[in-house]
Amino acid sequence: GHGVVPSTECSVGEVLDMGYAMAGDTVTATLQIENTSSLALPFSVQLESLAPTRDRDRQKIPSFLTPSLQRTDIVGTQNYNGFSVFSVSPTEGRIEAGTSQDFVVTFSPDHESLYYSDRLKVLLFGKQTAHEIRLKGAARDLPMFVEGGVPLDVPVESLAVTSPVAPREALEGGPQGAVRSLLLLLEHVEGSAEPARAEITVGAIQSPLLAAKKAVEFSLEGGAELQRAGFALHGPRGALERGQRQRIGVSWLPPADLRSSEPPLVSALLTVKGDGMTESYRVLLMARVVSAP
Numbered sequence: 001g002h003g004v005v006p007s008t009e010c011s012v013g014e015v016l017d018m019g020y021a022m023a024g025d026t027v028t029a030t031l032q033i034e035n036t037s038s039l040a041l042p043f044s045v046q047l048e049s050l051a052p053t054r055d056r057d058r059q060k061i062p063s064f065l066t067p068s069l070q071r072t073d074i075v076g077t078q079n080y081n082g083f084s085v086f087s088v089s090p091t092e093g094r095i096e097a098g099t100s101q102d103f104v105v106t107f108s109p110d111h112e113s114l115y116y117s118d119r120l121k122v123l124l125f126g127k128q129t130a131h132e133i134r135l136k137g138a139a140r141d142l143p144m145f146v147e148g149g150v151p152l153d154v155p156v157e158s159l160a161v162t163s164p165v166a167p168r169e170a171l172e173g174g175p176q177g178a179v180r181s182l183l184l185l186l187e188h189v190e191g192s193a194e195p196a197r198a199e200i201t202v203g204a205i206q207s208p209l210l211a212a213k214k215a216v217e218f219s220l221e222g223g224a225e226l227q228r229a230g231f232a233l234h235g236p237r238g239a240l241e242r243g244q245r246q247r248i249g250v251s252w253l254p255p256a257d258l259r260s261s262e263p264p265l266v267s268a269l270l271t272v273k274g275d276g277m278t279e280s281y282r283v284l285l286m287a288r289v290v291s292a293p
Contacts, residue, residue, distance in 0.1 A: 004037060004038055004039050005037065006035075006037045006039065006041050006124055006125075006128070006130075007035075007036045007037045008033050008034060008035055008036060008037075008041065008095075008122075008124075008130050008131070009033070009034045009036055010031060010032070010033050010034075010122075010131045010133070011031050011032040011033070011034075012031045012133060013133075014132070014133065014134060015133070015134045015136060016029060016031060016105060016120075016133050016134070016135050016136070017136045017137070018105070018107040018116075018135065018136065018137035019137065019138070020137075020138045020139070020140060020145050020203060020205050021107060021109060021137065021138070021139050021140075021205065021207065022139065022140060022141075022143070022205055022207040022209045022210065023109055023110060023111050023112050023139045023140065023141050024109075024110060024209065025108075025109075025139075025207050025208070025209050026106060026107065026108045027106070027107045027108075027137070028104055028105065028106050028107070029104075029105050029107075030102055030103065030104055030105070031102075031103050031105065031133070032100050032101070032102050032103070033095065033100065033101050033103065033122060033130075033131065034095075034099075034100040034101075035095040035096065035097055035098065035099055035100070035101075036098075037097060038097050038098075039097055040094055040095065040096050040097055041094065041095045041124050041125075042092075042093075042094050042124065042125060042126070043092065043093060043094070043095060043101070043122055043123065043124055043130070044091065044092040044122075044123045044126060045088050045090070045091045045092065045103070045120065045121070045122055045123075046120075046121045046123065047084065047086060047087075047088065047118050047119070047120060047121075048074050048075050048118055048119035048120075048121070049075045049078065049084060049085075049086070049118045050084065074117065074118070074119045074134070075117065075118055075119070076113075076115040076116050076117035076118070076136075077109075077113040077115045077116045077117075079108070079109065079110045079111070080110055080111055081110050083108070083110075084108075084118075085107065085108060085109055085116050085118065085137070086105060086106065086107055086108075086116075086118045086120075086135045086137075087105070087106045087108070088103055088104070088105050088106075088120060089103070089104050089106075090103070105120070105135065107135075107137045109137065109139035111139065112139050112140050112141045113138065113139055114138045114147075115138075116136065116137040116138060116139065117134065117135060117136050117137070118134075118135045119132060119133070119134050119135065120132070120133045120134075120135055140205060142274065142275075142277055142279060143204060143205050143207070143210050143216065143242075143274045143275050143277075144202065144203065144204050144205065144216045144218075144240075144272050144274045144279065145202075145203045145205065146180075146182070146200060146201070146202050146203075146270065146272060146279075146281055147200070147201050147203075148182065148184070148198070148199055148200040148201050149182040149183050149184045149185075149198070149200065149283075150183040150184070150185055152181055152182070152183055179280045179281065179282050180279070180280070180281050180282070181281065181282045181283075181284060182200065182270070182281050182282070182283045182284065183284045183286065184198040184200070184250055184283060184284065184285050184286070185198065185286050185287075185288075186198050186231075186250065186251075186252040186285065186286070186287040186288075187287070187288055187289075187290045188252060188253065188254055188287065188288070188289050188290070189289075189290060189291075189292050190289050190290065190291055190292060191292065192292070195232075195251040195252055195253045196251065196252045196253075196287060197249065197250070197251050197252075198249075198250045199247045199248060199249050199250065200220075200247070200248045200250075200270070200283065201245055201246070201247050201248075202216070202218045202238075202240065202245065202246055202247075202248065202270075202272060203216075203240065203244070203245035203246075204216035204240040204241060204242050204243065204244055204245070204274065205242070205243075206242040206243035207242075210242070210275065214274065214275060215239040215240055215241055215274075216239065216240045216272065216273065216274035217237075217238075217239045217240075217272070217273045217274070218237060218238060218239075218240070218246075218248075218270065218271065218272045218273070219236060219237035219270070219271050220233055220236040220237065220248050220268055220269070220270045220271075220283065221236070221268060221269050221270075221271070222236075222266070222268035223268075225266050226266055226268060226285070228255070229252075229255065229264040229266050229285075229287070230252050230253050230254055230255045230258070230264065230287070231250060231251070231252050231264075231266065231285055231287070232250070232251045232252070232253075233248065233249070233250060233268070234248070234249030234250070234251065235247065235248050235249060236248055248270075250285060252264075252285075252287045254287075254289055258289075263286065263287055263288040263289075264285075264286070264287050265284065265285070265286050266284075266285050267282055267283060267284050267285065268282075268283045268285065269281070269282060269283070270282075270283050
């Protein structure tokens with residue numbers, strides 16, 4: 001007889017990011033697995049959120065209570081309606097030698113959250129793990145998003161279902177409504193002529209649920225205090241079409257009168273408008289001087 005090692009290649013890496021979608025919308029992506037061995041491979045697909053041991057695995061300290069800022073939760077936010085956020089098709093079958101199999105991954109969030117996640121496992125012969133792919137996605141009630149900075153929230157939601165109308169009404173009120181916060185940390189290497197840099201990304205979501213094709217407009221406003229503290233903004237305003245994103249850069253050079261015991265902390269107001277709605281972010285800019293490694 002001949003011993004043959006089953007081998008496969010996947011068209012995506014360790015993470016499949018579905019990006020941003022409107023809450024209530026459905027986004028699909030396709031990944032391909034090729035059978036590079038000389039024998040047919042029976043396969044099955046599993047999602048971590050549907051694993052029989054999930055309840056047992058959740059009996060541990062939540063990750064947001066640990067010192068690390070790395071968010072390692074495999075299974076993130078789940079839908080309120082009880083249906084899986086992610087689904088995969090087909091779930092089982094057979095890949096003949098030298099052929100490929102397409103898998104369609106569907107992302108169907110039913111409410112706003114930035115922390116939808118799951119893990120997809122492809123098993124061969126019912127037991128051998130061929131690929132593990134982390135699935136990620138985010139959903140918004142508004143047609144735009146802002147990302148970047150140090151996380152100031154936790155990736156775990158309350159089990160209580162809050163009214164989806166309240167935050168929308170607050171945002172329609174413009175700057176007087178709810179204001180979210182972002183923290184940018186800029187670290188300047190002592191003795192370097194290069195400024196410390198950080199950035200924020202503003203994006204416009206593309207969705208069939210959005211009939212209007214108006215551009216999303218944004219502006220980051222900083223006062224004289226920003227300049228006195230040594231901060232400079234790059235590309236602070238602009239307009240985006242559906243599906244586009246743009247970066248806002250921030251740089252910092254320590255001023256001559258900087259006191260190391262009092263690192264500067266100033267704020268700027270980021271305003272994003274789209275489809276008649278306004279969302280405001282208070283961007284906190286914190287800077288410090290660090291020693292060269």
